[in-house]
Amino acid sequence: MEDKLAIVTGANSGMGLATVIALAKKGINVIMLCRNEERGVKALQIAKDESQSDGIELMIGDLGSIDSIHRFAEAFKTKHNKLDILINNAGVVSLKRQETKDGFESMLGVNHLGHFLLTNLLLDELKASPQGRIVVVSSGAHKWGKIDFEDPYFKSGYNVAKGYG
């Protein structure tokens, strides 16, 4: 079997870390996209220990920063010209209204817009794979989600449930 390569975002905890370990156990090479180096290094060691795989790598990227997403994609492209699986897993739930570095409300900015940009920047590499896959981890909360195009970033009234949805 030809070596497969996956990127998992938000890979240092929760479902992201569990996904990295599961993919690595199947012999798939995995890049862990994490925003914090210290948490990333710790999680990388856990993933390697639990999967007994050497095919796991840590790359730093913050989905709350357009600049950081571009830098991540450029760094990826210097080393790889093909990506088999992109797992858009990272997510935030914020009780208080917060903004990304670019001024987007953080849940929309990180969970949706950041991944939208990352996916678009990696499309050529996904198309270069015989069976490229994009997996978007969402939430049942999408059922009550509706974008208010007049106020997409909740500048006039924030509500965590509405925002996350």
Ligand SMILES: NC(=O)c1ccc[n+]([C@@H]2O[C@H](COP(=O)([O-])OP(=O)(O)OC[C@H]3O[C@@H](n4cnc5c(N)ncnc54)[C@H](OP(=O)(O)O)[C@@H]3O)[C@@H](O)[C@H]2O)c1
């Ligand atoms: N847990 C649930 O009950 C549940 C239910 C429905 C859907 N989900 C969805 O499932 C996904 C995984 O959730 P989880 O429960 O495993 O959550 P989690 O343990 O909190 O993991 C979220 C991951 O996203 C990362 N992250 C947050 N902001 C980021 C950013 N700006 N750039 C890069 N990475 C960032 C976090 O990194 P840090 O450690 O640096 O913060 C963390 O590694 C999320 O998309 C979540 O919305 C979860």
